[in-house]
Amino acid sequence: QVQLVESGGGVVQPGRSLRLSCAASGFIFNNYGMHWVRQAPGKGLEWVSVIWYDGSNKYYADSVKGRFTISRDNSKNTLYLQMNSLRAEDTAVYYCARDFGVYGSHFDYWGQGTLVTVSS
């Protein structure tokens, strides 16, 4: 069965960096685009970034552009999110999600999420 397991969350000071990972199993990872979606405490869902199945294209929300970098290692079935210059407003649960297709579709599987707290 499809499983997505995020890790790497924690408490970090403003301006510092953090790298999230999402370990995928139960499907052919390099056939699917992958996304990061976040949810601030008590708030709605915010799409963060996408990477195509082969890593050839990446897109970002304006709120993270220039600070966050999405990547993937298809040999390790793992998705990453490198988060630099973190701000208080980046505090959220970060979910990885599988794209139904390869170029951008709905999200058919989600991980359980990892909490990132940016605080001094």
Add this chain to the structure above:
Amino acid sequence: DIQMTQSPSTLSASVGDRVTITCRASQSISNWLAWYQQKPGKAPKVLIYKASSLESGVPSRFSGGGSGTEFTLTISSLQPDDFATYYCQHYNSYPLTFGGGTKVEIK
């Protein structure tokens, strides 16, 4: 960027009620729209994709409709398990965006 506006933001209803949630896009998105259900402390779960296609395993009391800029999610007979927050999301172009959510509460 395409903005997604959901209404209402909160909905109070009883078991057995027919419930409709509306989602409006700031420009045409054809039928590139999905609906998700989220319960507290859990990841969202897709219910409907491509505006009206029911995800496998989702009860048939859920249905989606619309195209262009106006979309609806209807629950034909609300069940206890359906009290949750619902989000629409477009995937017409990047950046993808979600609606603000509709919380369905027990009346």
